[in-house]
Amino acid sequence: MFERFLSNETKYLRTSEIRDLLKLTEGRNVISLAGGLPDPQTFPVEEIKKIVDDVLLNNADKALQYTATAGISEFRKELVNLSRLRGISGIDERNVFVTVGSQEALFMLFNILLDPGDNVIVEAPTYLAALNAMRTRKPNFISITVTERGPNLDELERKIRNTHNDGKKIKLMYVIPTAQNPAGTTMTTEDRKRLLEIASKYDFLIFEDDAYGFLVFEGESPPPIKAFDKEGRVIYTSTFSKILAPGLRLGWVVAHEDFIKEMELYKQNIDLHTPSFSQYIAMEAIRRGVIQNNLPKIRRVYKEKRDVMLEAIETYFPKDARWTRPVGGMFVFAWLPEKIDTTKMLEKALQRGVAYVPGSSFYADYSGKNTMRINFSFPKKEELVEGIRRLGDTIKQELST
Amino acid sequence: MFERFLSNETKYLRTSEIRDLLKLTEGRNVISLAGGLPDPQTFPVEEIKKIVDDVLLNNADKALQYTATAGISEFRKELVNLSRLRGISGIDERNVFVTVGSQEALFMLFNILLDPGDNVIVEAPTYLAALNAMRTRKPNFISITVTERGPNLDELERKIRNTHNDGKKIKLMYVIPTAQNPAGTTMTTEDRKRLLEIASKYDFLIFEDDAYGFLVFEGESPPPIKAFDKEGRVIYTSTFSKILAPGLRLGWVVAHEDFIKEMELYKQNIDLHTPSFSQYIAMEAIRRGVIQNNLPKIRRVYKEKRDVMLEAIETYFPKDARWTRPVGGMFVFAWLPEKIDTTKMLEKALQRGVAYVPGSSFYADYSGKNTMRINFSFPKKEELVEGIRRLGDTIKQELST
Incomplete structure (x- = not known):
């Protein structure tokens, strides 16, 4: 309606895929591994x-x-x-x-x-x-x-x-x-x-x-x-x-x-x-x-969650996938078999009740079609396990079609 | 030193005259009518x-x-x-x-x-x-x-x-x-x-x-x-x-x-x-x-201060100056005799212990050479009177040279 008033640069703006995803999952029974939120239990309230x-x-x-x-x-x-x-x-x-x-x-x-x-x-x-x-x-x-x-x-x-x-x-x-x-x-x-x-x-x-x-x-x-x-x-x-x-x-x-x-x-x-x-x-x-005094707690919480996520991945992901084993931070990054396009697979994952960020958003040239970012800092431990299980099922289903 | 790394647009950035002024007055015995700060007594702490x-x-x-x-x-x-x-x-x-x-x-x-x-x-x-x-x-x-x-x-x-x-x-x-x-x-x-x-x-x-x-x-x-x-x-x-x-x-x-x-x-x-x-x-x-409940107090505080400032201006400014009589907000704007360049006069005002904002900053074409903005919301009432007195003296001195 007001298109005629926008500056030329405005059209270069792109929405953040992560934020669009977060909106998609709102109010649905979806375990989100897509976010990048800290665990609120780490806030020194x-x-x-x-x-x-x-x-x-x-x-x-x-x-x-x-x-x-x-x-x-x-x-x-x-x-x-x-x-x-x-x-x-x-x-x-x-x-x-x-x-x-x-x-x-x-x-x-x-x-x-x-x-x-x-x-x-x-x-x-x-x-x-x-x-x-x-x-x-x-x-x-x-x-x-x-x-x-x-x-x-x-x-x-x-x-x-x-x-x-x-x-x-x-x-x-x-x-x-x-x-x-x-x-x-x-x-x-x-x-x-x-x-x-x-x-x-x-x-x-x-x-x-x-x-x-x-x-x-x-x-x-x-x-x-x-x-x-x-x-x-x-x-x-x-x-x-x-x-x-x-x-x-x-x-x-x-x-x-x-x-x-x-x-x-x-x-x-x-x-x-x-x-x-x-x-x-x-x-x-x-x-x-x-x-300074809060850092040991944050590190402990995230290390535990990372371990839970890595163990679940080991259990539920196909053997020909590979993934990082981070020594810090909030994310695991995974490379799936080349056959898989994680952007296309996302809708199916959401249907199974799990969200992630397709990896191509993280590449300047939008390559990395078979990659994904998954977050372990925010979900509860049982959600991490269940989320990865759902994600593993989605991937195996995708590979078998 | 790092000039070569700056984007072409960076050079269009201009410092805010108000902020430069605030820096000038820091730690000096200067009554600043240059700012635009609310009176902290209006904060509902x-x-x-x-x-x-x-x-x-x-x-x-x-x-x-x-x-x-x-x-x-x-x-x-x-x-x-x-x-x-x-x-x-x-x-x-x-x-x-x-x-x-x-x-x-x-x-x-x-x-x-x-x-x-x-x-x-x-x-x-x-x-x-x-x-x-x-x-x-x-x-x-x-x-x-x-x-x-x-x-x-x-x-x-x-x-x-x-x-x-x-x-x-x-x-x-x-x-x-x-x-x-x-x-x-x-x-x-x-x-x-x-x-x-x-x-x-x-x-x-x-x-x-x-x-x-x-x-x-x-x-x-x-x-x-x-x-x-x-x-x-x-x-x-x-x-x-x-x-x-x-x-x-x-x-x-x-x-x-x-x-x-x-x-x-x-x-x-x-x-x-x-x-x-x-x-x-x-x-x-x-x-x-x-x-909502705090608004009457804010309005009362600022009305009183405006009145103090206007009365002082009436007393100390030359008769051929004119100024606004605001019904709200935080500022009075003044037009001095054409002879005066308020940007050039500023250094003398600072020497007399009062700061204001030269009006030309408020004109897209940097005109308004003889204008100034003065703030009544932040200074204490006695500072308003003394500040305007010093400013009046500066203006009269400027007119007589």
Whole structure:
């Protein structure tokens, strides 16, 4: 009806497949392995309640008022401390920027950095909402296969050299080195250093998404690439959605001050600043150790759920499927026999009462037709088992037709 | 240093003059009439505290979790009720969209609607942060003089006819009909209806910013233009920043469902959704009548402060200056003798210990060199008097040189 009033760019917007799916399953007897929600039992509700009472008693005038675009100064200092727990040093509050979830960091930085046609390296598969945000900038995607230990760096170097041989440059690589979404893989420390050397050699930026850096539940969580960055070449983002509560909508960026200043200008246009009230809550949660003390519980809950899911997959999936064995995060990624198109199979899965995300959404070129992402953080354990059983039945049925 | 990595659009970003000013005045003995902050004594802190306790007791799992992109369904229903208090009827939750402050509504809709070169009508002067968000879309601005009762509609019709005679169309008009920022003027009901008829005749959209609709403290607040809209031609936005607390960062849009759907797609890229926690607080504040019951106090506080400011201006400003006498909102706008350039005068005012916003920032063409916006909502009454005295001295000094 109002089509004539829309801007030309508006038509490039695509709905998020995950969200459409969530709508499909609403109010139906469907076990959803499609989401990416934290388990609400990991929310430190009592501690948040105490914090909010104290904030409203002592700092209501500030916590309810407008604040600076880059974030509350004292909160940015606490984010320096929190980032140090991930091994990032040599920064101060001027290198920190507060966003409305890390999604806003993705949106802002892709807009600040990318022009149409720019060469952008992404993992295949990679985070769907990052891909969608990038797509609005119409870049040229260069996809790198994700192996069991993250992106294949030999393939990466080869493709970069090809690009350079064509007289073109790389603008940036978007990468999730730890407990990757959707693949669940984690890069080794050596590979992180090597990737940084490659970026330096070919002069491109690394945009590192460390959403799951605190959520490694097996072995050590390797330091983020940002921890090795001496040139200011790495832009780092993380989120409170997985370690405190997504409903506060808080993320942060650690980057060279030049980028922080550009973000400040841009965010004035978008929403002036991130909610002060949320910032005060998270600031106190860091100061009081609420986040730090809650991490062991989160890791335990997710490790248990992962184990339940992997065991169920082992039991119910066909033998010629393969899947990741994540050491952190919230997802398992599966490759089914080539014959299966997971997008086409989805309707049948929903009829059997289980939802997942078809994997092609996670590929810049929409390949990965036979892949799927399944979530273990939100469903209850018995739902995980029953969901995987239903999914296994769907797959076997699909293979037999 | 990293200039080479920035997108072409990034250079169109301009810093907000208001925010730069606020930085200038930090930590100095300067009375700032430059801001646009609500008086913190208007925050219903005790009621918010009670609400937060109840929300965390009864709905923590939802209030701390991810939610729908358009906003929490029950909250959108409450926003239908709140909008009805402004005279808007015939809508349901599908016409409502929740944003991170009304700034995000401005940003999103200008991006959804505007292409470079599109003809956009704005008031002269108009809200600076809206202008800056629009500027990134590189439209062609058509400025309409603001008179004592809002935009001059004869001038508007003349300029639209000229545009049409050139074979071009108007895309939209951005307008603040009530307690306009910065001018403080309010359109009559007749003019609102006439403007809507003009929009219908020439087939353009009206983007109505009703930030101060609930803040009319003298006489009745006329219904917003949206209240007369039968065609879905008016996109309406308002905010909780003035009627509850800006630190929650909550705004909302009322519009035809076609626009709501486009916003939903776009916001998935920007920040997924507006903080659930803030939404729960505001939802309960509507349900419990906290907002409605708090309005008389807010209006009384601001009316008293306006009176103090106007009396001080009468006393200390030169006789050949003129200024608005706002019946609502937070600002007085002043026209000084033509000789004065308020941008150049600012440094001298700061030396005398008072800050204001030079008016040219509020004009699409940066005219209005002799104008200024001064805020009465935030400073204490004695600061208002002393600030205006210092400002009067600065102006008289400037006139005598």
